[in-house]
Amino acid sequence: MDLRALHKRHVLTPWVAQRPLDPPLVVRGEGVWLWDAEGRRYLDLSAGLVAVNLGHGHPRLSRAIAEQAATLAYAAPSLFHDKRALLAKALSDLAPWPEGARVFFTPSGAEANEDAIKFARHLTGRFKVLAAYRSFHGATHGAAALTGENRRWPAEPAIPGVVHFFAPYPYRSPFYTEDPKEEAKRALEHLERVLLHEDPKRVAAIFLEPVVGSNGVIVYPAGYLEGVREICDRHGILLVFDEVMTGFGRVGAALAAERLGVVPDLITFAKGVTSAYVPLGGVLVREGLARAFDETPLPTGHTYTGHPLAVAAGLAALEAYREEGLFERARRLEPFFLEALRPLLDHPWVGEVRGLGAFYGVELVRDKETKEPLSPWHAPFSPPMQALLKALFGEGVYVLAKHNVLIVAPPLTIREEEFLEGVERLSRALRRVEVEVG
Template identity: 45%
Template sequence: MTGQEIKEQDLQYNLHSWSKQGNLNPIPVEKSDGIYFWDYAGKRYADMSSQLVNLNLGHGNRQIVEAIKQQADQFCFMGPGYAVESRSRLAKMVIDLLPDNMGKVFFTNAGADANENAIKMARMFTGRNKIFSRYRSYHGSTFGAGNLTGEPRRYPLEPGIPGFVKFFDPYIYREPIEFAGEEAATAFYIAKLREQVHYEGPDNIAAIVLETVTGSNGVIIPPKGYLKGVRKICDDYGIMMICDEVMAGFGRTGKMFAFEHFDVKPDIVTFAKGITCGYVPLGGVAVAKKIAAYFDDHTLLCGLTYSAHPLACAAGVATLNYYKEAHILEQVEKTGKVLGQILEEIKTRHACVGDVRYIGLFSAVELVKDKTTKEPLVAYGQDPQGVMSGIIKQLTAKGFVTYSHENMILVAPPLIITEAQLREMMAILDEVLTDMDQVITTRKTA
C-alpha cells in the first residue's frame, strides 16, 4: 500500500483516541530507527515525546526484538496459571529493582489495568473503600482508572464510582499563595491533605494514589519533603501509598523509579510503558511484602487472560538488561542536565514561556499570554481556536513530534538521545516559540 492508501483506509475504519474524527490527518509511517521515524515521502521526524512517553529505548532496539523472536520460537502464549521462564525472570528483576519492602508482582497489560488492580488490592488488603487521588492526574481511561484520574478525561465516566476522592496537587507555579520556599509549600499542601483525610474518615481510606511526578498534566515535580509528608499521613492512618510510575518509571527521571529521588518507600508501585518500551504491551503492580503475605491465605480477586504474557515478559527482560548494559541512567543524568539548561534559556528568552519543569528527560514547557499574570495561553480544558494544536502542527512540519496538554508542550525524548540530537531538536522548538512570541506581542498591541 502507498502512504496515501494507508491513511485513507485508516481514517475510514479506525477510531483514534481523544480526537474529533473528522479533523484527523495521521502520518503514515514507513519505518523507524533510534529516535526517528519516516513517512512514505521520506520525511524524517524526531520522536520528542517517545510516542506516548513509553518508547524509552527508541525505535528498532535489536536486543528487545531478538528476545521476542526467541520467545515466539519457544511458544507465544501460556496462561497466567503456568510457570514460564520469561515471567519468572522478569518478576524477580522488577522486585530486585525496587526497595527492600517490596515482595511480589502482578503483571497486567498496561498502565490503566495496573492501576485498576492496585486499587482493588489496596481495598482487599485494608478492608476500606475510599481512594484518594489528585485532580491534575491521569491514571488511565478504563472505568476504575478513569475514576482515579482527576483531569477532564474522567468526565464521560461520571457520575462515577463511589469512594473516589480528589485533592489538589502541589502546583506551586499556579498557586496564588507566595510561598517562602519549597518547604513552606510542602507544609501547606500536606496540612490541607491531612485535613481532608480527617474529614473523609481515615478508617475509610484504603489508599492515596499519586503519579510520583505528574505526567501529561504538566510534569509537576513534588516540592521538598512532599512525598515524605504523604508517606507520614499513610503511616499514621494505615493507608496504602500507591506510586503510579507508569510514565515516570524506568529511567525517565534519571532514576529507575521517580520515587527514588524523594527517599520514600511506597506500599504499591504501578508501572507499564518503559518496562517493554511498547514493543509488546505490559504493565504491572508491585506490592509490599506485607500485602503479598496477606494473599497467601486470602484469595487474590484479580485476573487477566494476558497477565504476564510470555512475549511481553521476554521483551521486559531484554529491556531491563539493556537499561543496565547500556548505562541508560548515567546517560539520562548527562543529557537531562543539557535539556534543563536549554529549557532555562528558552524560559528566559521567550515571552510566551511562563515556566519550564524538568527532571531527567521528562519535561514540560508551560505557555502563557503574560509572564507577569501567568495567564495560560489557552483556558483550562479549552482551546477553541486550536492554538496549541497549531503549535504542534508547526513543530511536526519541522520534524519535531510531540504532543500538548492544556497550555503545555511535553518534551520527553527517548532516553538514548544524544546531546547533538537534543540540541538540534530543541533549536526547532526555540524557533516555533519565537513565532508564538510575535503572535502574543501583536495581540497585546492590537
Template identity: 50%
Template sequence: MSTQPQQQATAQPDPAVGAAVKAADRAHVFHSWSAQGLIDPLAVAGAEGSYFWDYDGNRYLDFSSGLVFTNIGYQHPKVVAAIQEQAGKLTTFAPAFAVESRSEAARLIAERTPGDLDKIFFTNGGAEAVENAVRMARLHTGRAKVLSAYRSYHGATAAAINLTGDPRRWPSDTASAGVVHFWAPFLYRSPFHARNETEERDRALQHLEDTIAYEGPGSIAAIILETIPGTAGIMIPPPGYLAGVREICDRYGIVFILDEVMAGFGRTGEWFAADLFDVVPDLMTFAKGVNSGYVPLGGVAISAEIAATFETRPYPGGLTYSGHPLACAAAVATINVMAEEGIVGKAADLGARVLEPGLREIAERHPSVGELRGVGAFWALELVRDRETREPLVPYNASGEANAAMAAFGAACKKSGLWPFVNMNRTHVCPPCTTSEAEAKEGLALLDAALNVADEFTV
C-alpha cells in the same frame, strides 16, 4: 558502546502505500480520545532510535517518545531479537503457570523496585495496573475510598478514569467509585497562595490532612499519586512532600500507591522516580518504559505486607494475558539493555548537561515560556500569554478556535521535523532516554524556532 544502530536514511518514499494505509485507517480504525471525523492521523512507515518517518519521506525527531514510553528508542536490535527468539520458543501461555520469561521479568523488576516491593502482578498496561492496585488496597484495608490528586492521569478504565484528575474524566465520571480528589503541590499555580516550596509543601500536606479528616480516616483505603505527574504537567513535588504523604498514610493505616507508569524505568534518570525522593510506597504501578512499549505490559509491585494478605486468601482478579511471554521477554531484554548500556545514567546526564541548560536558554528568549520544569528526560514548558499574570497561552481544556495558539505551535514543530508532546498550554520534552547529545540539540533548535509562533500570541 551502545548497540543501538546508527540512524539510517528513511525508506524510499511510497505515497501510494501511505495513501492506502491512511484510507484503511479512516475507514475502519476508531481512534482514542478523538472526534473521529476531525482527525488526520499520520501514516507511519518506520522508526529507528529517536526518529520515525512517513511514506512521503518526511522524518521526525520524536520528542514525545510515543506516549512517553519508548525509553530505549525504536527498534532496539537486542529487544527485537529477544521478541523473535521468544516467539520461536513459546509465543503464549496461560498465567497460572511458571514461565521462564515471566519469572525472569518479575525478578529483574523486583531487584530495582524500592524497599520490599518484591512481588509483581502483571497486567497489559498502566490503567489495568492502577485498577488492580486499588482493588488490592481496598481488600487489604477493608475500606472503600481512594484519594487522588487533581492534575493527574491514571488511565481510562473504570476506576482509573475516576481517579484521573483532568478533563478526560468528566464524560465517564459516575461519581460512584468512592474517589475523592485533592490538590497536590504545584507552586507555579499554587492553590494554597504559597510563596515558596516550603510553604507549598506544608500547606499541601495540611490540605491533605484536612481532606482525610472530613472524609473519615477509617473509610480511606488508599492515596494514589503519580510520583511526578506526567501528562498533567511534570510538576516535581517539593522536597519532603512525598515523605509527608508517607507519614500520613502510616498514621492512618492508609495504603500509599505511587503511579510510576510514565516516570518509571529511567525516564527521570533513576530506575524509578521514587528513588529521587527516598520514599517507599506500599504499591507501585508500572508500564510503558518497562519494555519501551514493544509489546503491551504493565504491573503492580507489591509490598510484603500486602502480599501477605493474599497468602492464603485468593486474590480476586486476573487477566488472560497477565505476564504474556512475548511482553515479558521484551521486558527482560529491555531491562538488561538499560543496565548494560547505562541508559538510566544517560537519561540523567542528558537532562543535566543538555536538556536543562538548553531549555533554560530557550525559556529566557521566549515571552511565551512561563516556567520550565523537569528532570532527566522528562521536561515541560508552561506556555503563557503573559509572564506577569501567568495567564495560560490557551484556556484550560481549550478546543477549536480557543486552542489556536497551541495548534499553531504544534504545527510549526511538525513542519520543521520535530514531533512534540503537547497538552493544554504545555509542550513536554520527553525524547527517548537513548537520545544523543547531537539529536537533543537538534530538537532544541527546532523547538526554539517553533516557539516564535507561540510568542505571536503573547501580550
C-alpha cells in the same frame, strides 16, 4: 492506496475530535527518529507517550520478541512461565523494599491502577481511595475515577469511593503562595483536612504520580512526598506510586521512589518496562503485603497477565537498561538538558520550563504576568496551540502536548546533539507561530 485517508476513515484516535486530524503516517523508526510514508523524518522528542525509553528499533528487544514468538506466543496465567519468573525477579530486585516484592502483571498501566485499587481495598478492609486532581491514571473505569482532570468526565458516574484533593503546583499554586516550602506545608494541611472530613479510618490508599506526568510534569516541592508518607503511616493508609511514566530511567533512576527517596507500599508501572514495544503493565507489591494472598485467592486477573511476548520484551529491556547505563544516564545529563531548554524562556509564550532527569514540561502562556494558559485546561486545544502543533510537524519534530504544556521526554538513548537539534526545531516552531498568531 491512500493509507492516510484509510486511517482517517476507519481508525478512532484517542481524546481528540476526528475531523481536523492531519498527523504524519509513520511507518518506520530508528533510535530517536520516525519516518513517514513519504520518507520524511521526525525527531521523537517525547518518546511516543513518554514510553519508548530505549528508542525505536532496539535490536535486543526485536530479537527477544521474535525468539519468544517462535517459541511460545501465549501461556495461560495459571501456568508458570520462564520469562515471567525472570522478569518478576528482576523487577523485585529494583523495588525499594528490603523485604522484596511480588509482581502482578497486567496488559497496561490503566489496568495496573485498577488492580492496585482492588489490592488496597482487599488488604486494608477499607473502601475510600484518594487521588490528586491534577493527575491521570488511565481511561478504564476505575483508573478514570482516580484521574483528577477532564479525561475523567466521560467515565462519570465513575466507581464510588474515590475522593480528590489538590496537590502542590508551584507555578500555579492552589494554595496562594510563591514559596515552595510554604506550598508543601499548605498542601499537606489541605490533605489532612480532606482526610478529616472523609475519616482516615475509611481510607485504603492514596494514589500519587511521584512526578505529575501528562498534566504538566510537575515536580513536587521538597518535603511534600515525605509528608504524604508520614500521613499514610499515621493513619494506616497505603501509599501507591503510579510510576507508569516515571519508571525505568525516566527521572534518572530505575524508579522515581529511588530518585526521590520516598518509599510507597505499592508501585504501578507500564510503558518503559518494555520500552512500549509490547503492551505490559503491573503492580509491584511489597512482600509484607503480598503474603496476604498466600492463603486467600488473588482478587483479580486478565487473559493477558504476563503475556509471553510482553515479558520477554520486558526482560530484554531491563538487560538493555543495565548494560547501557540508562537508569542513571538521565540524571547525569540533567544539567545539560536544563541548560539546553533554558533559552526557551526567552519566547513570549513560554512561562516555565520544569522537570528532572529526562522529563520536562514547557508551559505555554498568553501572558507571562497573568500566566493565562495558551490553551485552556478543560477544553480542546486553542487555535494558537493547534497552529503550534502543526508547525512542530512542519519542523520535523514530534512533541506530546496536553492542555497548554509541551512534554519534552526523549528516549533515554538520545545523543546530546540530537537533543539540541530537537530543542532548536521546537524553538523555530514557536517563533514562527508567535509571529503568525501574535
